[in-house]
Amino acid sequence: MSSSLDDLYQEIILDHYRKPRHRAAELEPHDVHVHHANPLCGDELDLRLQVDSTGSSAPRVGAVVYDGDGCSISMASASAMTEAVTGRELADADDLGEAFRLMMHGEGLKREDDLLDGVAFQGVAKFPVRVKCALLGWMALKDAIGTYRDGNQEHRVTHE
Amino acid sequence: MTAMLDALDVETVRKDFPILERRVHGRPLVYLDSAATSQKPQAVLDAMDRYYEQSNANVHRGVHALAEEATEAYESARGKVARFVGADPRGVVFTKNATEAFNVLAYSLAANRLGDGDILLSTQMEHHANLVPWQLVQPRAGFEIRYVPVMASGPDAGTLDLAAFDEIVATGRVKLLTVTAMSNVVGTINPVADLAARVRAANAEAVVVVDGAQSVPHMPTDMLALEADFLCFSAHKMLGPTGIGVLAGKPELLDDMPPFLGGGEMIANVTLEGTTFNEVPYKFEAGTPPIAEAVGLGAAVDYLSALGMESVRAHEVALLEHVLPALNAVEGVTVHGPTDPSRRGAAVSFGVGGLHPHDIGTIMDREGVAVRAGHHCAKPLVRVLGSAATTRASFYVYNTLDEVQALIDAIETTKRFFAR
Numbered sequence: 001m002s003s004s005l006d007d008l009y010q011e012i013i014l015d016h017y018r019k020p021r022h023r024a025a026e027l028e029p030h031d032v033h034v035h036h037a038n039p040l041c042g043d044e045l046d047l048r049l050q051v052d053s054t055g056s057s058a059p060r061v062g063a064v065v066y067d068g069d070g071c072s073i074s075m076a077s078a079s080a081m082t083e084a085v086t087g088r089e090l091a092d093a094d095d096l097g098e099a100f101r102l103m104m105h106g107e108g109l110k111r112e113d114d115l116l117d118g119v120a121f122q123g124v125a126k127f128p129v130r131v132k133c134a135l136l137g138w139m140a141l142k143d144a145i146g147t148y149r150d151g152n153q154e155h156r157v158t159h160e
Numbered sequence: 161m162t163a164m165l166d167a168l169d170v171e172t173v174r175k176d177f178p179i180l181e182r183r184v185h186g187r188p189l190v191y192l193d194s195a196a197t198s199q200k201p202q203a204v205l206d207a208m209d210r211y212y213e214q215s216n217a218n219v220h221r222g223v224h225a226l227a228e229e230a231t232e233a234y235e236s237a238r239g240k241v242a243r244f245v246g247a248d249p250r251g252v253v254f255t256k257n258a259t260e261a262f263n264v265l266a267y268s269l270a271a272n273r274l275g276d277g278d279i280l281l282s283t284q285m286e287h288h289a290n291l292v293p294w295q296l297v298q299p300r301a302g303f304e305i306r307y308v309p310v311m312a313s314g315p316d317a318g319t320l321d322l323a324a325f326d327e328i329v330a331t332g333r334v335k336l337l338t339v340t341a342m343s344n345v346v347g348t349i350n351p352v353a354d355l356a357a358r359v360r361a362a363n364a365e366a367v368v369v370v371d372g373a374q375s376v377p378h379m380p381t382d383m384l385a386l387e388a389d390f391l392c393f394s395a396h397k398m399l400g401p402t403g404i405g406v407l408a409g410k411p412e413l414l415d416d417m418p419p420f421l422g423g424g425e426m427i428a429n430v431t432l433e434g435t436t437f438n439e440v441p442y443k444f445e446a447g448t449p450p451i452a453e454a455v456g457l458g459a460a461v462d463y464l465s466a467l468g469m470e471s472v473r474a475h476e477v478a479l480l481e482h483v484l485p486a487l488n489a490v491e492g493v494t495v496h497g498p499t500d501p502s503r504r505g506a507a508v509s510f511g512v513g514g515l516h517p518h519d520i521g522t523i524m525d526r527e528g529v530a531v532r533a534g535h536h537c538a539k540p541l542v543r544v545l546g547s548a549a550t551t552r553a554s555f556y557v558y559n560t561l562d563e564v565q566a567l568i569d570a571i572e573t574t575k576r577f578f579a580r
């Protein structure tokens with residue numbers, strides 16, 4: 001497979017890296033805080049999720065913020081993720097995360113329109129060592145939703 | 161570049177390394193990751209091929225011609241290694257790598273020799289290979305592990321805090337000192353002989369273990385001068401093959417240690433009731449050893465000896481005299497570790513303001529420049545440097561001044577890429 005740096009570092013990705021969306025160290029109030037670390041590259045990511053469970057419909061992502069220390073791919077992907085999932089029902093956000101994961105593993109492109117800027121990370125799939133970076137924010141979201149469902153507020157995960 | 165490196169004839173050296181001819185992403189390979197593993201000269205590859213083509217047999221137990229040749233090749237490699245580091249050949253144990261050598265020492269030495277009240281003194285600068293094995297045996301053996309801190313700032317940044325060292329040693333309870341002779345992250349050369357003497361002065365029973373994984377490949381080594389009881393290193397970082405490492409130790413200390421692994425080769429007699437063990441070093445070489453790898457290591461030692469380890473070191477100091485100022489001149493770059501080339505080896509970790517090592521490594525790779533990004537298996541040290549990861553360029557006998565320039569150019573390219 002041929003791959004160029006421009007596949008990896010698309011303009012959209014660099015834009016999220018330079019001008020992150022929803023990057024913050026705090027979110028008041030929040031329901032869940034998860035911390036994810038990728039020890040191999042030293043990436044660290046904190047994600048805070050506020051669940052909107054008012055009204056009669058299913059609970060939704062009310063707000064989500066991330067903060068961390070990591071490479072451009074991991075931070076930009078988390079930024080794009082926050083835009084794609086805000087306002088979605090939790091189950092729907094989970095499903096979107098699965099679509100992103102499949103895309104990163106080269107297993108097809110689903111919900112292209114819903115992923116918004118997340119689609120730009122397709123090219124990262126050609127750089128196997130960087131796929132983990134792009135998945136970090138989405139894995140944290142999935143974990144935050146699971147943690148919320150389990151009735152917990154905090155979770156720390158170290159990826160091997 | 162007008163400056164010259166004259167300690168080694170690098171162009172001739174480079175011709176001995178076939179891999180240096182290859183291209184990466186359409187660019188000539190600039191290999192700056194020798195601290196992780198070195199490339200191999202043709203002489204090492206040929207020696208291993210020749211062994212398999214001409215002499216392959218198991219060692220120490222055949223009466224036929226090939227078995228004798230294989231045994232002779234294997235034992236002659238042991239002799240070469242012993243001479244190379246100033247060890248007694250009876251005390252040269254072949255292991256799988258440096259990591260296994262540390263494990264032998266943790267389980268067979270520390271677990272028996274140290275107990276309640278004793279201190280095993282290590283440092284914050286160590287590779288995980290020289291941290292984890294001791295931690296694994298510590299709960300059962302009951303000794304205490306203390307770590308000499310690394311100076312985080314000031315003129316001695318990246319070196320051991322010797323005042324803290326003295327304070328721990330003054331307890332008189334340090335029974336084992338384990339320290340790297342050269343850091344794989346910041347290059348620092350530690351005053352091993354001096355540290356060993358201070359530990360022994362406070363406790364005559366103390367033993368000294370030296371991690372030579374980075375120093376043995378890059379500078380002259382003499383166990384006696386280092387005042388080391390044990391020295392651990394890996395062949396693959398010194399132009400040799402993977403799959404073989406060395407535990408060099410004082411034979412009388414090895415004699416007192418129980419075996420680490422059991423099996424064939426390491427026994428004198430076996431009955432179903434029990435076993436008596438072979439003498440050292442065979443007691444620690446259970447099973448069929450890495451024979452071809454030993455032959456390759458012997459050839460690597462020959463190659464390095466022909467270059468001369470003084471010249472190898474002089475070449476790297478000369479490279480450092482260029483690379484350190486060149487890196488410091490790049491805006492936003494911070495170089496970790498000693499600034500004086502005479503106090504450090506050629507593993508150079510640095511940060512580029514605001515850029516993540518992973519991004520730097522990826523962009524450099526596209527320029528053909530192979531560097532390492534991450535914690536370099538020395539997380540406690542990298543934490544002292546104030547980050548989770550660094551970018552590391554490490555140099556060896558085949559690196560040139562043009563490659564120093566290629567590194568600097570690649571950093572500039574990376575900076576431009578993220579600034580656009």
Ligand SMILES: Cc1ncc(COP(=O)(O)O)c(C=O)c1O
Pocket residue numbers: 195196257258259260287289290340342343344371373374394405537
């Ligand atoms: C200082 C130091 N010690 C120990 C090791 C472990 O070597 P190996 O992985 O070959 O066992 C290394 C290699 O990464 C090292 O740089």
